[in-house]
Amino acid sequence: MSSPLGSLTSPNHHQIGKRPAESKAEVVYKIFPNDLNSEGTVFGGVVLSLMDRTALVVAERHSGKSCVTVSIDSVRFLAPGRKGDNLICTAVITRSWTSSMEIDLKVIAEHPFSGETKEILEAFFTFCAFDQWGKPTKIPVPAVIPDTKEEHHRYQEAGIRMEERSAATKGRKERKASFLANGRKKPAVIQRGTPAA
Numbered sequence: 001m002s003s004p005l006g007s008l009t010s011p012n013h014h015q016i017g018k019r020p021a022e023s024k025a026e027v028v029y030k031i032f033p034n035d036l037n038s039e040g041t042v043f044g045g046v047v048l049s050l051m052d053r054t055a056l057v058v059a060e061r062h063s064g065k066s067c068v069t070v071s072i073d074s075v076r077f078l079a080p081g082r083k084g085d086n087l088i089c090t091a092v093i094t095r096s097w098t099s100s101m102e103i104d105l106k107v108i109a110e111h112p113f114s115g116e117t118k119e120i121l122e123a124f125f126t127f128c129a130f131d132q133w134g135k136p137t138k139i140p141v142p143a144v145i146p147d148t149k150e151e152h153h154r155y156q157e158a159g160i161r162m163e164e165r166s167a168a169t170k171g172r173k174e175r176k177a178s179f180l181a182n183g184r185k186k187p188a189v190i191q192r193g194t195p196a197a
């Protein structure tokens, strides 16, 4: 069943699917002197904080639940932002699973007078929606319904990234377990000060 916004609802009005446009967010942040690092360019943590807040808005709009950041991938600082620039952060959901949602974040810096823009940063944030007990929800958040060609592309790519993340996490866990298992072997004891025979 379609809502006026074009999202899908079940017969009991539980929302089962939403389009990315319904949760998309854009935030503009003016770079002031207290946002700069010792190089005189915008501090990376300021940009990441802006992105995290903007992505959170998208995750909560999409899921209708309280959300937390689980992971941030593929962070790449492409160019520095300067004092007075307007940072324009856009966040759009790519895909959702059970409790988790991936949000695509882009930040551009706009010169305040010329309007010239440059790409500053791009990253993918994963958020987890909580149930009323503060645990990852077992009731799936609404599915993402891609509409445009670009949204379909993002949706497909998100699936590939999720598989890569899962494989990387599994690999790390296995290597850590193997390291810990080897570490438990009794280390060779070197006794100091033992008189020579």
Ligand SMILES: CC(=O)SCCNC(=O)CCNC(=O)[C@H](O)C(C)(C)COP(=O)(O)OP(=O)(O)OC[C@H]1O[C@@H](n2cnc3c(N)ncnc32)[C@H](O)[C@@H]1OP(=O)(O)O
Residues within 6 Å of the ligand: 052, 056, 067, 068, 069, 070, 071, 097, 098, 099, 100, 101, 126, 128, 136, 137, 165, 169
């Ligand atoms: C907006 C903010 O600033 S929030 C503050 C910063 N964030 C936090 O403090 C979160 C701290 N972390 C936590 O509380 C926990 O690790 C949680 C709740 C996020 C996850 O807890 P877990 O016990 O790992 O839960 P679980 O294994 O069920 O994973 C929950 C979901 O996260 C996904 N997930 C887990 N690890 C990752 C990862 N590295 N990357 C992407 N997704 C992941 C899982 O696939 C699962 O998704 P699904 O429900 O769609 O299948």
